[in-house]
Amino acid sequence: MAIKKTTEIKPGAYEDAILGFRNHWYPGFKSDEIPEGEFKTLVLLGENLLVKRIDGEVYAVQDACAHRGYKFSEQLECYTKNSITCPVHAFTYNLKNGELVTIPSDPDSSLIGKANLHSYPVQEVKGMVFIFVGDIDPPAPLIEDVPPGFLDDDLYLVPSVNVTCDCNWRIAADSGFDPNHIFMHKDNEMLDFLKFPFPIASKIKGDDPFEEIEVVETEGGPKGLLDDLNETIPVYEHTFECDGEVGTMKSMFPPDPEGMAAQGFGSITGSLWLPGCLHVDPFPVPGMCHFEWWVPVDETTHRYMITYGKRTTDAEEREQFKQEVENVWYQQGYENFNRYDTILNNGMQETYGDQNYLYGQREVLAKTDGYTLSWRRLASKHNRGIQTRYGKK
C-alpha cells in the first residue's frame, strides 16, 4: 500500500512517473466487470484495492486491514453487505467510506471511526468505473481527467477492451500519439477488412516538429495535445538502398483521397490527455470515435482499455451500435489492429526497464518525436504529483 497523507499538488517529472501520476482519475473496470455484490481486486499505481458494487454503486477501499495489514482479499469475510471484516481480529470497516465500524474485543475503542481504511473516490460514467488515486480532498473533478466531450450526453460509449500489458505505461503513452508508430500497423487485418489505404509514415510539412501540435491547457479543463493527422504528409511507399540492395516498404493499399472522402473521412484528429488517454476521431470509420487508456499497474505492467463512441441519443441506434462494437469492432479494432500496439510496446520494455536508458540519456530522438516530447513536457507540467511506493523516494 502506498498511501501518503498530503493535499499538496506538486507536479513531478514524467521520467520519475514509473508508477504513474498521483491525484488523478483512472478507469479501473468496465461497468459490466463488476456485478452487484461481488468483490473484485485491482492493482492501480502499485496500490492494492478491494472493490465491490453495493446497491448499484461501486466502492473501493485499500485491500489491507488498517490494524495489522491482513490482505482482505485473501479470505473475504462479511457480516453485512456494506462492510468487510478482517478474519484475523474481526476489525470491521464500512466499505462505502472505509470507516472502522467495530472491534469485538474493544467495542468502545477510541480507534472506531478513526483507524480507517483509505477509501478511493469512485465515479461510474459511460459504462466505466473511474477511480481517484490520491490524497486531495475533495478529489479533482473527473471532467478534468477525461478528454473534452467525453462526458457529453449525446456521446454514447461502448467499453470494449480491458487487458494487461507487460510494459510500463509510459512506453504505451509515448507511442500513442506518435504519428509514425503507424508503421507497425501496415499489415494489420483491419486495414484489409476496411480496404483502408493506411500510410506507413507521416512526414512533417515544415522544419518545426512542434508546429502542428496544439497544446490545450485551459484552466479547469483537461490538459492535452491536439493534432490534425491530415496536416502531415502521408507516405504510402518508401524505397531505400542499403549497400547495393534496394528495399521497398509499402502500404497494403495505395493512397485514395477521393475514396476516403467519399467514405466520409475528412480530417482525423488525434488527441492525448492527462493522465493517459488517447482520443481518435473519427476512427476506425466515419461516425465512430475511439478512446484508449494506459493505466499504470506497477513498474512493468499497465492495463490497456478501449471504448468506442458514437454521437447519438436515439435508444435504438445506441443498441445497434453496441451490437456492432461487440460483433465487429472488438475483433477489427482491437484484435486486428490495436492489439499490435500492445505487442510492439512490450518489445521496448527490456530497454526502457533500465531506468538509466530513459528519456534523453540513451534514446536518439528524431524530428517526428516532437509529438512524444510534447506529451512528456505537458505531462511533466500538468500532473498532480508522482506516485511512489510507501517509504521510497
Added chain:
Amino acid sequence: MAIKKTTEIKPGAYEDAILGFRNHWYPGFKSDEIPEGEFKTLVLLGENLLVKRIDGEVYAVQDACAHRGYKFSEQLECYTKNSITCPVHAFTYNLKNGELVTIPSDPDSSLIGKANLHSYPVQEVKGMVFIFVGDIDPPAPLIEDVPPGFLDDDLYLVPSVNVTCDCNWRIAADSGFDPNHIFMHKDNEMLDFLKFPFPIASKIKGDDPFEEIEVVETEGGPKGLLDDLNETIPVYEHTFECDGEVGTMKSMFPPDPEGMAAQGFGSITGSLWLPGCLHVDPFPVPGMCHFEWWVPVDETTHRYMITYGKRTTDAEEREQFKQEVENVWYQQGYENFNRYDTILNNGMQETYGDQNYLYGQREVLAKTDGYTLSWRRLASKHNRGIQTRYGKK
C-alpha cells in the same frame, strides 16, 4: 553462509530480526525425520546446514566447503560414515566437529585441523533435534531457550508437525500470544469435534492492556510472558451496525462455563518464550498441553512445529498418548485448527514484507495489542543478537 565470528552478546531490536535472533537454540527436526546414516539439509536463519545422524547422535555442519564453497549436498561424497568429502578437490571434514581431516594433494598442509567447517551444537531432547545458531562458545544452556518445564522428566512429548510457512517468523510470533486472533478459529472443525464453546474475542478487564501479562525474566532461565487466558472477558457473540445494516458474529457454540469445568478445563495458561515458542496448557483438552515454534528460515519463510505433551511417566500411558496424537490430534489439533493460523498469517506477509510498514510506522495497534507489544519488548531486550546475512548490516 552467514557465519560471523564473535562471542559478544548484543541484544538487537525485534524490528531488525528479519532473519531471527542469533545465539539461540532452535528446533530443526523431529527426531524421526533423521534416520541413522541419512544426510538431511536445513536452512536455519538464512544459513545452509548439512545434518547427519551417526551412531545415534545427530551432527550439523555448514553446507559449503571451507576451501572454495562447494555446496556438499549438491553431490554427497563420503569415504567414512563420520566424514564428508568435497567432490571438487577432496577436502575431507569430520562431520562431528567440522575439522578438516585431509587434503589428498597436500596431506601435510597447515590447514588440516584449521580450515574447518562451522559445526553447529546439537541437542536431541524429547524427540526433537535442537540446533544452536551462533558464535558463543560454549553455547547458552538449552534450558534457557525452551519454556519452563519443557525438559521435565515427567513431561512426555510427541512431536507432531514440521511444516514450512510463507511468511516471516515474526508475523506468526506476533499473533501466537495475541488473545484476539482467536477470531480466525471460530469455524474450525476441531471446535465441532470437541463441542468446544470457543470465544470469538477476549475483552481486557481494566484499562491497562499490559496489566494481566506476567513478564518472566529470571536470570539463568527462559525469558517469556505468561497470561491466564481466563482473566479476560470472553465474547461469544457480537452485533454491530454499519450504515443501517446489522451484522452478527458468533461462536459455534454458546458459552458453557459449567460444561467446561465439568470437562476438567480450569484456567488455560498461554505463555510465549524466546526465541519463539508458545506454550498453551491445557490444550486442546484437559490433561494435554501444546507447544509450537516459529523457526526463521529466511526473510519470507519460517517453519512451524508443534509438539503435544502429557505429564506421565508410565510407559503404557505414554505409548497410548503417542497413538492418540498420531490418530486424533495431528488431524484435530493441526489440520482442523492451527493450520488456519498458518494460512491467515501468510495473508499479512505482503504488507509486512515492506520493511517500512513494520512496527509502529504504519500499524494501528489497538488496546488488545498489549500482548503483541509486550512480546516485542521482551524479545528486543533479552535476545542474544540479530542474525544478518554475511557482509550485510
Added chain:
Amino acid sequence: MAIKKTTEIKPGAYEDAILGFRNHWYPGFKSDEIPEGEFKTLVLLGENLLVKRIDGEVYAVQDACAHRGYKFSEQLECYTKNSITCPVHAFTYNLKNGELVTIPSDPDSSLIGKANLHSYPVQEVKGMVFIFVGDIDPPAPLIEDVPPGFLDDDLYLVPSVNVTCDCNWRIAADSGFDPNHIFMHKDNEMLDFLKFPFPIASKIKGDDPFEEIEVVETEGGPKGLLDDLNETIPVYEHTFECDGEVGTMKSMFPPDPEGMAAQGFGSITGSLWLPGCLHVDPFPVPGMCHFEWWVPVDETTHRYMITYGKRTTDAEEREQFKQEVENVWYQQGYENFNRYDTILNNGMQETYGDQNYLYGQREVLAKTDGYTLSWRRLASKHNRGIQTRYGKK
C-alpha cells in the same frame, strides 16, 4: 545494452569482472550454428546481440533500435538481406556496419549515418565465430586473445560443444587450470573407455606453489599460464583416518607409466589464456588436443565451448578426424568427462553468488591453489577493462 564509448584500456580486478573483461574477443557460436540468412541472438557479457550470416559472412549488431530501444529480435523485419528495420517506426540499419540507412518519415534526417547501432567486430576462424565486445577501434588482433598456435594452418579444429552453464564464468575459469579439481573426474566413464589411469590428486614437488607455473606475457601475444602436468606428483590412492574410521579414495586404474608412454603419452601440457580459454595437449588421447572456453553471459551464467584439434593438413585425415569427434569424442570427451566439470562448478555458484564471499575474504586457499591465484593475478594485470552494466559502476 551496456555500450560505453571509450577507447582507453584500463585493466580491472578479476574480483570485479562478474560480467567478464571488456575489449576482448569471445567465441559466440560454432560456425554451423549460423546458417546463411538466419537471424540468431546472443547474450555476451550482458549485452544483447543480433547476429546474421549474409553472403557467407557473419555480422553482429546491438539487438535494440537506437531510436527508442525496440528489441529487433522480438519481431524481425527486413526489406533487404543486409538490413534490419525496426517494426515500430521503420528506422532501418545496415547489418554489416550498424549504420542508420533510412527513416521513412524523415528521409533527409541528419541522423542518417549517425544514429547507428553498435556493430560488433566478427572474425570467423577454425569453424568458430569470434566476436569482439568493446570500444577500442580497431579492435585488438584476434591472435592476442586465443592460445598460441590456435590459428596455425596445420592445426585442424572441430568445434564440438556450446552449452549454457548456471554459474559465473570465473568459477569455471578458476577450476579449469587447477590440477586438483581432477578429483571430480575419478569415476567418469571416459576413463573406463580409455582404461586411463587418471590420478585423483597432484602433489607439488617443492614448497612454492607458483614454481612450476610459467607465465607468458609476451608483448603482442596472448597472455597466459603454462604448466607441464607431469611436473607434479600424481596421487592414485589416498588413505585417511577420521575419528577412528579409515577411508580410502582411489583412481579407477592403478598408475601405469609404461603403458601410458607406450600409448604415446609423454608430458601433458595445460595452459590458460585470456580472456578465458584452456588448452590441454595432448588430450584426451595422444595426437589430439582440447580447447575449452568460458564465455560470460550474465552475472550467473556462462557458455561452455569445446573444440578438438589435430595437426594435419591432409584433407582425408581431417574428414576422418571430424567423424571421430562427432562419433566418439563428443560422447567420451564431453558427455563422459567434461560435462562433470560443468555440474560441479554449478555447485559453487550459491556460495560465490554472494559477492562478499569472493576472493580472499572467505575462501580458504591451499597450497595447490597457486594455479588459481596465478590465473587471477595474470587476468587482473592483462585484461583490457571490466565489463559493467550501463549506468552502473
